[in-house]
Amino acid sequence: MFRFDALYVDGVREIKSGIKQLLDEKYSDVFPSDKKSKILIKPNLNSNMNALTGNTTDLRVVAAVIEFLQDRGYKDITIGEGTNSGYYRSNISVIERLRYDELGLYYGIMVKDFNYSDTVPVSFERGVKAGVAKECVEADFLINMPKIKTHFEAGMTVCLKNLIGCLVGQQNKKKAHGALSDNIVNLNMAVKPHLHIVDGVIAMEGLGPTRGTPLRAGVIFVGDDPFIVDLMCARFASFPYQKVGPLAAAKRRGIIKDEHLQFVNDFPLEHIHRFKPPTAGPLATFIHSPKRQKYFLAIRQTPLFNYLCSTEIGGKLLYLAGLRQDVFIRDEMQWGGLSLKKEKCTDCGICARYCPIEIGLPHALDKAEGMDSEWQERCVHCLYCFSVCPKSAIEFHGTQGFMEEQIRQYGEIIKKMVK
Numbered sequence: 001m002f003r004f005d006a007l008y009v010d011g012v013r014e015i016k017s018g019i020k021q022l023l024d025e026k027y028s029d030v031f032p033s034d035k036k037s038k039i040l041i042k043p044n045l046n047s048n049m050n051a052l053t054g055n056t057t058d059l060r061v062v063a064a065v066i067e068f069l070q071d072r073g074y075k076d077i078t079i080g081e082g083t084n085s086g087y088y089r090s091n092i093s094v095i096e097r098l099r100y101d102e103l104g105l106y107y108g109i110m111v112k113d114f115n116y117s118d119t120v121p122v123s124f125e126r127g128v129k130a131g132v133a134k135e136c137v138e139a140d141f142l143i144n145m146p147k148i149k150t151h152f153e154a155g156m157t158v159c160l161k162n163l164i165g166c167l168v169g170q171q172n173k174k175k176a177h178g179a180l181s182d183n184i185v186n187l188n189m190a191v192k193p194h195l196h197i198v199d200g201v202i203a204m205e206g207l208g209p210t211r212g213t214p215l216r217a218g219v220i221f222v223g224d225d226p227f228i229v230d231l232m233c234a235r236f237a238s239f240p241y242q243k244v245g246p247l248a249a250a251k252r253r254g255i256i257k258d259e260h261l262q263f264v265n266d267f268p269l270e271h272i273h274r275f276k277p278p279t280a281g282p283l284a285t286f287i288h289s290p291k292r293q294k295y296f297l298a299i300r301q302t303p304l305f306n307y308l309c310s311t312e313i314g315g316k317l318l319y320l321a322g323l324r325q326d327v328f329i330r331d332e333m334q335w336g337g338l339s340l341k342k343e344k345c346t347d348c349g350i351c352a353r354y355c356p357i358e359i360g361l362p363h364a365l366d367k368a369e370g371m372d373s374e375w376q377e378r379c380v381h382c383l384y385c386f387s388v389c390p391k392s393a394i395e396f397h398g399t400q401g402f403m404e405e406q407i408r409q410y411g412e413i414i415k416k417m418v419k
């Protein structure tokens with residue numbers, strides 16, 4: 001029968017202890033017995049918006065899984081993701097901006113951008129062949145770690161859609177859009193993660209995947225069947241599964257059966273949310289209707305359109321029209337350290353709950369005396385602590401770069417959400 005569990009968690013301690021306990025008690029038999037096995041963790045790193053915006057997989061959840069694996073003696077662990085093609089086309093490393101490279105260094109594991117991987121072919125609709133990263137097919141154990149978020153094209157994106165990031169580069173990702181829902185199902189028939197660990201600690205509602213609102217949902221779902229997990233996420237979000245493209249396609253194709261629906265309906269979910277739907281603006285809705293989308297896709301493939309996309313003004317116009325979800329700001333953040341404004345700090349402990357590597361906040365910052373202090377060597381520079389502090393007691397030194405826009409859009413929302 002299906003294996004599925006829900007963990008209700010919030011701070012980093014709960015996340016790490018909850019994941020360790022659950023995997024030990026209920027999933028230890030699914031992991032390979034050979035400790036030299038190649039383990040691949042596939043988060044959702046859709047854009048450079050950090051986990052607190054609801055967009056990408058939380059470093060705390062991935063850190064918890066790495067610590068579990070390392071405690072069990074696994075040596076060959078890689079984090080891999082084919083990040084959003086718009087960023088990679090603009091020569092922006094989403095992996096670096098989200099600090100996954102530093103998390104990898106901290107734990108001594110590899111981090112790989114699948115946009116530069118060798119490919120293995122998978123079959124899409126109408127005879128199209130697309131290339132997935134070889135690592136996804138060759139891993140001995142693949143852990144899919146998506147985020148729960150609404151998505152204006154697919155309805156919701158969780159386990160099934162997260163595998164789009166296994167496609168190599170823009171040229172292969174584009175091929176999925178010819179028949180997106182069916183191709184997502186096809187991808188899941190070809191690449192089959194052994195385990196799904198879903199980050200819903202901070203989810204996204206509204207106009208996802210990148211223009212929605214973060215929602216502190218406080219949940220991690222674990223299961224071995226992506227259709228069950230995604231159906232459960234739809235129920236958790238009060239979203240009719242028929243409105244989630246890949247789930248509707250899987251039901252139509254007979255992959256989702258009555259026993260799937262029965263299991264999901266009978267599961268005792270402790271909390272149910274009512275996510276705001278991803279309602280796009282009038283132009284995006286007009287263009288993305290099933291009848292017209294193929295014409296837009298054809299235009300999107302032309303060299304002129306690609307050129308316009310690569311210009312700053314073209315990108316801004318598409319963003320304002322709602323036809324592009326991201327703005328590709330090229331300025332990187334320049335890190336100059338963090339310090340604590342003691343007079344503002346109330347010792348509320350919120351920052352400590354968000355530090356993925358549990359550096360001992362806020363007092364670690366109080367002891368900081370320049371770049372060589374011990375905490376600064378461990379810090380992965382994620383700025384989670386800075387973003388959540390309700391009193392703005394953590395001071396950032398340096399230049400915010402692309403983070404400035406993220407803080408402008410989400411700073412106040414995040415501070416209110418975590419209180």
Ligand code: SF4
Binds near residue numbers: 361
């Ligand atoms: S969140 Fe801010 S106010 Fe609260 S303990 Fe941390 S630094 Fe102090």
Ligand code: SF4
Binds near residue numbers: 359385
């Ligand atoms: S101290 Fe702050 S910036 Fe550094 S790892 Fe912890 S949360 Fe991230």
